[in-house]
Amino acid sequence: MRFFILLLIFITTNFFAQQNEDSLQIRKIYSYHLTKGRTYANLRSLCKEVGARLSGSKQAVKAIDWAKQAMIKAGVDSIYLVPCMVPHWVRGKKEKCEVNNNNKTETLSVCALGGSIGTPVNGIKTKVIEVSSFEELEKIGTEKIKGNIVFYNVSFDKEFIHTGNAYGKAVKYRSGASMAVKYGAVASITKSMTTSDNDFPHTGMMKYDSLVKQKIPAFAISARGAEKLSSLLSQNKNLEMYLYSDCVTLPDEPSYSVVGEIHGKEIPNEVIVVGGHLDSWDLGEGAHDDGAGIVQSIEVLAAFKKLNIKNKRTIRCIAYMNEENGTRGGETYTESASKESKKHIAALESDMGGFSPRAIGVDAKQDTLTYYKKWQPLFEPYYVFIKQGGGGTDISKLKGIPQFSFEPDSQRYFDFHHTADDVFEHVNKRELELGAATISSFIYLLDKYGTYTK
Amino acid sequence: MRFFILLLIFITTNFFAQQNEDSLQIRKIYSYHLTKGRTYANLRSLCKEVGARLSGSKQAVKAIDWAKQAMIKAGVDSIYLVPCMVPHWVRGKKEKCEVNNNNKTETLSVCALGGSIGTPVNGIKTKVIEVSSFEELEKIGTEKIKGNIVFYNVSFDKEFIHTGNAYGKAVKYRSGASMAVKYGAVASITKSMTTSDNDFPHTGMMKYDSLVKQKIPAFAISARGAEKLSSLLSQNKNLEMYLYSDCVTLPDEPSYSVVGEIHGKEIPNEVIVVGGHLDSWDLGEGAHDDGAGIVQSIEVLAAFKKLNIKNKRTIRCIAYMNEENGTRGGETYTESASKESKKHIAALESDMGGFSPRAIGVDAKQDTLTYYKKWQPLFEPYYVFIKQGGGGTDISKLKGIPQFSFEPDSQRYFDFHHTADDVFEHVNKRELELGAATISSFIYLLDKYGTYTK
Numbered sequence: 045m046r047f048f049i050l051l052l053i054f055i056t057t058n059f060f061a062q063q064n065e066d067s068l069q070i071r072k073i074y075s076y077h078l079t080k081g082r083t084y085a086n087l088r089s090l091c092k093e094v095g096a097r098l099s100g101s102k103q104a105v106k107a108i109d110w111a112k113q114a115m116i117k118a119g120v121d122s123i124y125l126v127p128c129m130v131p132h133w134v135r136g137k138k139e140k141c142e143v144n145n146n147n148k149t150e151t152l153s154v155c156a157l158g159g160s161i162g163t164p165v166n167g168i169k170t171k172v173i174e175v176s177s178f179e180e181l182e183k184i185g186t187e188k189i190k191g192n193i194v195f196y197n198v199s200f201d202k203e204f205i206h207t208g209n210a211y212g213k214a215v216k217y218r219s220g221a222s223m224a225v226k227y228g229a230v231a232s233i234t235k236s237m238t239t240s241d242n243d244f245p246h247t248g249m250m251k252y253d254s255l256v257k258q259k260i261p262a263f264a265i266s267a268r269g270a271e272k273l274s275s276l277l278s279q280n281k282n283l284e285m286y287l288y289s290d291c292v293t294l295p296d297e298p299s300y301s302v303v304g305e306i307h308g309k310e311i312p313n314e315v316i317v318v319g320g321h322l323d324s325w326d327l328g329e330g331a332h333d334d335g336a337g338i339v340q341s342i343e344v345l346a347a348f349k350k351l352n353i354k355n356k357r358t359i360r361c362i363a364y365m366n367e368e369n370g371t372r373g374g375e376t377y378t379e380s381a382s383k384e385s386k387k388h389i390a391a392l393e394s395d396m397g398g399f400s401p402r403a404i405g406v407d408a409k410q411d412t413l414t415y416y417k418k419w420q421p422l423f424e425p426y427y428v429f430i431k432q433g434g435g436g437t438d439i440s441k442l443k444g445i446p447q448f449s450f451e452p453d454s455q456r457y458f459d460f461h462h463t464a465d466d467v468f469e470h471v472n473k474r475e476l477e478l479g480a481a482t483i484s485s486f487i488y489l490l491d492k493y494g495t496y497t498k
Numbered sequence: 499m500r501f502f503i504l505l506l507i508f509i510t511t512n513f514f515a516q517q518n519e520d521s522l523q524i525r526k527i528y529s530y531h532l533t534k535g536r537t538y539a540n541l542r543s544l545c546k547e548v549g550a551r552l553s554g555s556k557q558a559v560k561a562i563d564w565a566k567q568a569m570i571k572a573g574v575d576s577i578y579l580v581p582c583m584v585p586h587w588v589r590g591k592k593e594k595c596e597v598n599n600n601n602k603t604e605t606l607s608v609c610a611l612g613g614s615i616g617t618p619v620n621g622i623k624t625k626v627i628e629v630s631s632f633e634e635l636e637k638i639g640t641e642k643i644k645g646n647i648v649f650y651n652v653s654f655d656k657e658f659i660h661t662g663n664a665y666g667k668a669v670k671y672r673s674g675a676s677m678a679v680k681y682g683a684v685a686s687i688t689k690s691m692t693t694s695d696n697d698f699p700h701t702g703m704m705k706y707d708s709l710v711k712q713k714i715p716a717f718a719i720s721a722r723g724a725e726k727l728s729s730l731l732s733q734n735k736n737l738e739m740y741l742y743s744d745c746v747t748l749p750d751e752p753s754y755s756v757v758g759e760i761h762g763k764e765i766p767n768e769v770i771v772v773g774g775h776l777d778s779w780d781l782g783e784g785a786h787d788d789g790a791g792i793v794q795s796i797e798v799l800a801a802f803k804k805l806n807i808k809n810k811r812t813i814r815c816i817a818y819m820n821e822e823n824g825t826r827g828g829e830t831y832t833e834s835a836s837k838e839s840k841k842h843i844a845a846l847e848s849d850m851g852g853f854s855p856r857a858i859g860v861d862a863k864q865d866t867l868t869y870y871k872k873w874q875p876l877f878e879p880y881y882v883f884i885k886q887g888g889g890g891t892d893i894s895k896l897k898g899i900p901q902f903s904f905e906p907d908s909q910r911y912f913d914f915h916h917t918a919d920d921v922f923e924h925v926n927k928r929e930l931e932l933g934a935a936t937i938s939s940f941i942y943l944l945d946k947y948g949t950y951t952k
Contacts, residue, residue: 074659075657078657079656202533203528205932239927402881403881424885427857427883453907455929456926459926474656474693475909478909
């Protein structure tokens with residue numbers, strides 16, 4: 045009994061001593077990012093010196109070089125590029141959307157959706173059929189839809205707390221063109237995927253159903269535009285719309301993901317991945333999506349170096365190419381990783397914007413979650429939960445290892461996501477830095493204690 | 499033993515059943531605020547139809563009527579006004595701050611601090627002595643300071659996670675005029691209390707030390723202006739500055755706090771207070787400070803009414819007058835409450851902006867905190883902690899009862915606080931609404947379970 049008590053005291057003391065050591069180290073990590081980190085300066089540089097960087101574009105090539113330089117500055121031990129062939133979609137001339145309202149031409153804010161074909165050179169002029177769901181589309185049927193434009197006026201579900209869930213529910217309508225063409229539509233317009241009511245159209249990937257031969261141009265309309273259009277249609281069912289887009293898909297282009305790492309000091313053969321995606325949509329500057337994730341991931345490595353943290357395992361920062369319209373970088377990195385002698389043990393992605401940290405999402409069942417949940421008290425001074433969630437588009441290709449996501453506050457993300465307004469000015473310095481600090485701290489614990497094993 | 503086990507099962511089952519009932523009710527509360535609430539519409543109306551509402555101003559009178567109408571619309575059972583005499587400080591003509599740099603006049607962004615006297619009608623023109631602390635001021639001493647302007651160039655401490663703590667540390671320099679005049683200074687300029695580096699000067703209350711007879715004009719300079727000024731001074735120690743302000747303190751004015759309540763259905767004699775302050779600074783629209791707290795508090799009552807929640811206790815919304823420069827509303831409300839037959843059992847204040855909810859702060863010792871911490875699992879789906887903290891300037895006058903604060907994310911608060919940029923457009927609809935939902939949910943639990951008793 046006495047031995048048992050002594051053992052208990054030892055274990056408890058040890059536990060608290062470790063908690064205290066970790067708590068101090070995490071405090072240092074946060075202080076580093078808030079006072080010395082280059083996260084914000086790097087984001088300014090990526091947004092203003094490189095700017096929008098859609099896969100296959102010249103700016104994407106520039107971004108690859110930018111990432112290499114930023115990783116070198118961060119002090120990584122080695123850098124390499126992982127090649128991939130990426131889609132090369134080009135928007136071309138500015139889109140047009142006009143309706144005639146009482147002999148007055150009104151312009152509505154639209155943009156072509158990524159992957160869409162363009163309209164004929166003279167555009168499309170015809171009537172608009174508004175629907176609020178695929179079910180309604182089916183009910184209206186071919187007779188009324190044939191030769192017309194289908195307008196998917198589907199709003200975000202406001203009841204979700206995490207706006208990403210509302211996005212997940214509505215985003216299928218972005219690929220509604222193939223469904224519309226089945227009923228004879230000549231174009232589709234989808235209300236932008238947003239919680240806001242502003243006038244920016246939100247682009248994003250649309251896919252044509254491979255089983256449907258015919259393709260029609262697909263557009264997104266701003267939330268304000270959708271409201272206006274719906275209101276005009278309620279007054280005049282025969283309203284005619286003129287639509288024009290100039291986009292085209294060119295042959296695939298060679299591109300690269302950029303990988304930088306700091307070697308493990310004890311178990312260098314085990315790799316922990318932290319990353320985001322380097323490509324962005326062609327509108328805006330890709331500041332929140334996903335410049336934030338890129339500069340945070342790079343700064344994680346910088347923090348380990350600058351704070352002289354002796355990481356046991358290899359920590360690898362990946363600036364993935366082509367998350368937005370193909371995930372080719374995620375695929376080829378995973379292929380390349382499968383041929384390595386090193387073993388991946390965990391991966392974390394930051395791809396939800398540079399807002400204040402709210403949680404680390406763990407892609408795991410309850411017993412596994414309990415393991416990571418034990419770290420939550422260390423994050424409470426920073427208002428961060430450890431919770432179910434996790435993963436990310438790029439790292440999802442790395443099967444069979446624990447996946448984590450950095451979860452910033454989601455309320456403003458879809459104000460900017462995929463728009464011309466996703467610019468550096470909408471990222472708050474401290475919010476971005478706190479994100480980098482949260483990720484660094486979680487990677488620190490993952491490296492120190494390893495992942496859950498049964 | 500069997501009885502004990504049965505009792506345990508009963509207690510446990512009961513506990514989980516209650517948790518589940520509460521969880522469903524809280525989900526309804528959040529849904530109400532996100533889909534049907536008037537929080538955002540009310541804030542637009544307060545900001546755009548009333549605007550800035552400094553105590554003693556015509557707009558403050560208008561705000562009182564606005565609050566009454568908004569409470570009536572919310573469906574409260576009764577409304578009354580609690581009178582108070584408030585300070586009446588008037589800014590007057592726009593302030594001026596100019597320096598001569600290589601024969602070029604440069605204008606720096608300044609504003610008078612609330613409560614300051616004005617400069618002589620022709621302004622002040624003299625040299626500037628920069629200090630980074632009161633200690634440095636003392637070290638420099640009378641010989642160099644006499645007849646000059648003291649410039650407190652003190653930055654926010656970036657290492658604090660909650661920016662309010664950095665504010666708490668730096669804010670004493672806003673009242674640095676009396677310290678400066680001891681060494682013969684003729685005016686003081688304080689770097690704005692902000693985490694940002696923009697060009698808005700931040701006003702706020704300054705107090706003259708009652709033991710120091712002489713008063714000098716006190717200004718705040720924007721963060722960018724402070725950087726510019728410091729840079730110019732480093733090149734030219736004899737730089738001359740021209741300062742002008744027109745402000746004056748008029749006799750106190752009669753004013754009111756607005757109180758609305760919904761009666762308790764079981765213990766109407768017990769009162770739970772939820773509130774914010776109705777007055778704001780004269781620059782901007784008082785959107786975050788504290789329009790947000792006002793519209794949230796009003797909407798708490800509306801939620802109880804619209805969701806038909808049978809509150810046991812009386813829930814009272816207080817729109818306090820004069821938090822910014824006197825706390826007279828807090829004082830007279832407390833006086834009036836002490837004469838009531840009803841008993842106050844708890845108070846919560848929302849006065850940290852309309853940002854995403856992070857926590858409910860509890861002003862309590864560990865054992866008391868544990869009681870409220872039990873509710874945290876109910877808030878985890880909304881990413882909200884229950885943590886130590888609590889209180890607020892207005893409710894702090896209500897001594898001897900548990901005090902709570904609504905803690906939104908603090909990172910952007912001091913970008914806007916007390917500036918011309920604290921406008922409706924900088925409040926995100928969902929963030930504001932989630933705040934109202936968090937407060938309503940916590941008040942719901944306080945009402946249902948009561949406060950901690952030993």
